[in-house]
Amino acid sequence: MSSHHEPSAAEGQHYKHEGPKNHYLTYIFSILLTMFAFAAVIYGELETWFVLFFIVGLAIIQAFVQLVYWMHMKDRGHTFPILGMILGVVIVIPIIIAALYWMWW
């Protein structure tokens, strides 16, 4: 890495700091998703299988949103962690399917 990162005067003036707005939105969105999940279990008169898929789906969405905004995946310089995660998911999904197939059929 030959590039170094001391800010020059010009860079300093043009640098835009990330504001907290997206993080507040992520917080509100996470609270809403959590409330939907709890409400589906407490008040829902729905089929059990539907509630299970619904709350697990909400959890995956919430984890994804927090990963993107709170854990900075949308910021530059995260190609390597993102590649690692995609690789992990690609490997894990066949393992889960194979394991379930092995146990249940």
Place this chain on the structure above:
Amino acid sequence: MSSAHNHAGVLPHEPEKATLEGRNKIIGFWFFLGAEVVLFGSLFASYLTLRNQVPEGPTAAELFQLEVVALSTFILLTSSLTSVLATIALHRHKLNALLGWMTVTVLLGIAFLGLEIYEFVEYVHEGHTFVANAFATSFYTLVGFHGAHVAFGVLWISLLILQTLKKGLTVVTAPKFYIAGLYWHFIDVVWVFIFTVVYLMGKVG
């Protein structure tokens, strides 16, 4: 490390990524989080396999109180927000705001742990002990491991705050806060799956 500290008192933008050491710490921490995912994945898998093995003792549906779980969830989610606000303060080089938000995060973490201890004591009184049945053992292992991570985070961030009070915000201390923030978010993401898979699915059946 002589050149790693401040250059003439000017801290670079995103001071956590200003040095190779800092960038390596962040990549290394993602490897660690990958290993943590495997660890928690295994604990979730054992829990899902064993959660209906309740020959004696209370079942999940009889045991869990969703009010307490909702309160814990709210506390931990809020602490995740305060830790990202600390990272923003870090990027703006505002030391007091950084330490303030991190202190709030630690206090919320302690509140979460207090609730979890209260919850576990209640469960033991109802006969849900570690050795009562396979459901209880896998439950305490999974949720307890998460609680241990919260406890470790509380201790770690407290020490970081003390160290930074002494050393100030530099390109050496900045990556530590950034990484501690990542760790805290990870704990919250694991909790999202715990309240869904353990508590809510326990109530649904």
